[in-house]
Amino acid sequence: MRPTMKDVATAAGVALKTVSRVVNGEPGVRPATAERVRAAIERLGYSRNESARVLRRGRTATIGLVIEDVADPFYAGLSRAVEDVVIGHGCLLLSGSSGEQPGRERELVETFCARRVDGLVIVPAGDDHGYLRPELAAGTKVAFADRPPGAGFDADTVLADNAGGAEQAVRHLLGHGHHRIAFLGDDPAIYTAAERHRGYRDALGGLYDPRLVAMRPPAPGTARADLERMFALDRPPTALFTGNGRCTVAALRALGGREVALVGFDDFELADLLRPGVTVVAQDPAWMGRVAAELLFRRLRGDGGPPEHIQLPVRLIPRGSGELPPRAP
Structure with a gap:
């Protein structure tokens, strides 16, 4: 006993x-x-017994986490970091994937709240979070990660420097002599995809050409079609910037060994082992998860200050692909 x-x-x-x-x-x-x-x-x-202790204080010692897709390495890293913080505070984590579906996000959140979770960490799929107001009024705490909540809803939020990282990537390619730089990004309705496109466009300025932009959910077939269209232009791209790890992998498969300068947003496994290694703008999902979870527990300890909006820096890792010179098509 x-x-x-x-x-x-x-x-x-x-x-x-x-x-x-x-x-x-x-x-x-x-x-x-x-x-x-x-x-x-x-x-x-x-x-x-931490659980018994928090229950005596009127809490359930459980936290809910809603991410986009647990199979995505970025969200897997974020999820693990949140879990480590939650366990370190003697609590249990409940998690689910929204699959980029706002209805699924709301369903998960409402299910967690029905189980009286003390707090929520949410990677939002939707842009309307008014449904959370009754839960906050009832004492549930919330922190958002990777993307902000919808307009008119203010809460603790932890983001990466998406636009700044994209600018850094494009300026890196410009510095290596490229003036025709294509962009393969995710669905423009996604906050991070839109922000990275904004940084790409700002860095190019007058060199921006909308014909060199393709934004839709990444897949090898669509990436191949988009690149073939771009390479058929009278002035094809000599370099490529990809908007996330899945876009980068889809582009590499579609290129099939074709040598094009490439910088991808998000690091990914084996990127350093390819030849040439893939130059990336790396963010730290574990750092993001830890910061969001600690913000949440600070609120649970009684911090009633105004919402915090934290932007984490990113860094460019040159490995060879982003340093290739322009080549004639």
């Missing part, structure tokens, strides 16, 4: 309150007494 705090008090010959103070790191216990309590804790193998 699991030892209780009362068992520790009996073994150490102290009051239950004294054990509670030692376990919770509170002052007011003499060093010798505290040492006797710690010895009893070690001898009995006592560990604090």
